[in-house]
Amino acid sequence: MNDNNLAQAQETTEQQKTYALVTGASSGIGYEYARSMARRHYNLIIVSNEDEALREKGEILRKDFNCEVVTITTDLGRGEAAKELYDECVRRGLEVEVLINNAGVYHDRDFLKDSEAFNMLILNLHVTTPAMLMYYFGQDMVRRHKGYILNMSSITSDIAAQRLGTYGATKAFLKNFSRSVHIELYHEGVFVTAVRPGAVATTLYNISARATKIGLVLGYITTPHKLAERGVKAMFRGRAQITPGFLNHVLLFLVALLPTCGLRLIRRWKLF
Numbered sequence: 001m002n003d004n005n006l007a008q009a010q011e012t013t014e015q016q017k018t019y020a021l022v023t024g025a026s027s028g029i030g031y032e033y034a035r036s037m038a039r040r041h042y043n044l045i046i047v048s049n050e051d052e053a054l055r056e057k058g059e060i061l062r063k064d065f066n067c068e069v070v071t072i073t074t075d076l077g078r079g080e081a082a083k084e085l086y087d088e089c090v091r092r093g094l095e096v097e098v099l100i101n102n103a104g105v106y107h108d109r110d111f112l113k114d115s116e117a118f119n120m121l122i123l124n125l126h127v128t129t130p131a132m133l134m135y136y137f138g139q140d141m142v143r144r145h146k147g148y149i150l151n152m153s154s155i156t157s158d159i160a161a162q163r164l165g166t167y168g169a170t171k172a173f174l175k176n177f178s179r180s181v182h183i184e185l186y187h188e189g190v191f192v193t194a195v196r197p198g199a200v201a202t203t204l205y206n207i208s209a210r211a212t213k214i215g216l217v218l219g220y221i222t223t224p225h226k227l228a229e230r231g232v233k234a235m236f237r238g239r240a241q242i243t244p245g246f247l248n249h250v251l252l253f254l255v256a257l258l259p260t261c262g263l264r265l266i267r268r269w270k271l272f
Helices: 003-016 028-039 051-065 081-092 116-144 165-188 209-218 224-236 246-256 260-268
Strands: 018-023 043-048 069-073 095-101 147-152 190-195
Touching (some): 018 028, 018 116, 028 095, 028 224, 043 051, 051 069, 147 165, 165 190
Parallel strands (some): 018 043, 043 069, 095 147
């Protein structure tokens, strides 16, 4: 075996020992992130609270990409979930090179009309769990001087909209926190990226089939596959943030022009 072949073999062996961990990977965007990482020859740790769907997706990924897939069923909406997940990976000897914090929930509802349980769930899923997963796995990445972290934010992180108060605020945390840690870790060889999509064609947002079709044609709705690919490419390029879609930038510009009194009138007149 010549030097080039030996180097390739060593690189392949090293790659086979590293994993990409994707939360919320049993469906939608998370599943597409898992597929995107498998296409890049990573082994996978996929996490969700949907045990049956997670196992089914794991089998599909193994078959399609001939990679190792570890499935971990857990409720990431619990305050202690991040430490438990990290400890489980350590116990199994799984080296996480890529962390994709995708798990999340969505409600289009007034803050006070949502249940206490849901408000605790969204705060844990969008704030506590992803931040602490970054804390635990990030330290290992810094020690190795290599790692990638992707956090799913949203364009609502810049929009103080009615019925999206908790959702938008938690996504704002992910956007700002990701940028701060991106700066802290960039020269340590660890790259943190926040992805801020608009509407995505998944069941999470309860968009009708007709509206989804129109949105896809006009470009203000994207597919999970396209979003995942753009997010992963931005992550590997070391981008701090990405907001896919020209129309999303237009929307953010227009919303920024609306004063609070205008937003109050929109609610009063039930325009949104």
